[in-house]
Amino acid sequence: MMSRQEVGFQPRWDKATFVDQLMANEKYYHIHHPFNVRMQDGSLTPDQIRGWVANRFYYQISIPQKDAAILANCPDRETRRRWLLRIQDHDGCDGNAGGIEAWTRLGEAVGIPRSELWSLKHVLPGVRFAVDAYVNFARQAPWQEGVCSSLTELFAPKIHKDRLASWPKNYPWIEAEGLHYFRSRIPLAQRDVEHGLQVTLAYFQGREQQERALEILRFKLNVLWSMMDAIDLAYGGGNE
Numbered sequence: 001m002m003s004r005q006e007v008g009f010q011p012r013w014d015k016a017t018f019v020d021q022l023m024a025n026e027k028y029y030h031i032h033h034p035f036n037v038r039m040q041d042g043s044l045t046p047d048q049i050r051g052w053v054a055n056r057f058y059y060q061i062s063i064p065q066k067d068a069a070i071l072a073n074c075p076d077r078e079t080r081r082r083w084l085l086r087i088q089d090h091d092g093c094d095g096n097a098g099g100i101e102a103w104t105r106l107g108e109a110v111g112i113p114r115s116e117l118w119s120l121k122h123v124l125p126g127v128r129f130a131v132d133a134y135v136n137f138a139r140q141a142p143w144q145e146g147v148c149s150s151l152t153e154l155f156a157p158k159i160h161k162d163r164l165a166s167w168p169k170n171y172p173w174i175e176a177e178g179l180h181y182f183r184s185r186i187p188l189a190q191r192d193v194e195h196g197l198q199v200t201l202a203y204f205q206g207r208e209q210q211e212r213a214l215e216i217l218r219f220k221l222n223v224l225w226s227m228m229d230a231i232d233l234a235y236g237g238g239n240e
């Protein structure tokens with residue numbers, strides 16, 4: 001008789017190992033993309049920064065639609081209550097102008113007028129494809145897989161902190177007030193991943209399922225990486 005090993009049986013990871021496996025994907029995060037590395041070390045020109053801000057805006061305005069798709073697929077009231085906060089974080093609600101507005105201020109701080117940013121005229125085809133793939137994934141996948149795909153936020157606080165630490169000295173021409181978006185996201189990303197991990201650990205139980213979660217995370221990492229590739233190609237960050 002064949003042993004379990006020979007038929008490909010793999011034992012499920014315990015929670016700590018599963019989380020370690022998710023965290024190990026940090027090496028694919030767009031923080032390591034050459035364009036981001038140059039943004040961080042201060043070598044981008046104002047036009048290159050503007051190109052990134054104008055294109056990332058498409059991600060910002062799509063996130064609430066992505067979150068609404070997850071909400072629409074989720075039959076659990078308790079989860080919906082918590083998930084709704086994500087939409088409000090970005091769209092705003094009473095007393096909170098929201099993340100999309102904060103990104104608009106960032107746009108103004110780098111020299112992109114509001115109407116130009118909102119026209120989406122600078123959004124590149126590759127960025128559109130990547131972001132739309134993320135929204136479509138959330139529409140079509142089981143809601144728990146949609147939740148899992150948001151787990152790139154595990155790695156986001158560091159990228160926001162890096163920008164807050166380096167932009168004022170590297171890009172003094174950007175008004176400091178424009179960096180508010182990055183500051184605002186640090187506690188929100190931490191809250192989001194706590195919930196995202198809770199759902200992921202509860203849903204992806206067997207080893208095959210756990211491996212599926214890693215695949216979903218990789219898909220999302222690739223969305224972010226592809227956005228950077230498209231931006232890098234168009235704005236020439238790598239060609240100097």
Ligand SMILES: O=C(O)c1cc(C(=O)O)c2c(n1)C(=O)C(=O)c1cc(C(=O)O)[nH]c1-2
Nearest residue numbers: 063099149150151152153155156159185224
């Ligand atoms: O600036 C970044 O590099 C970055 C990355 C990510 C991410 O890792 O998906 C998000 C954000 N920012 C962000 O600001 C944000 O609100 C956000 C929501 C989500 C998500 O998947 O639901 N990711 C991210």
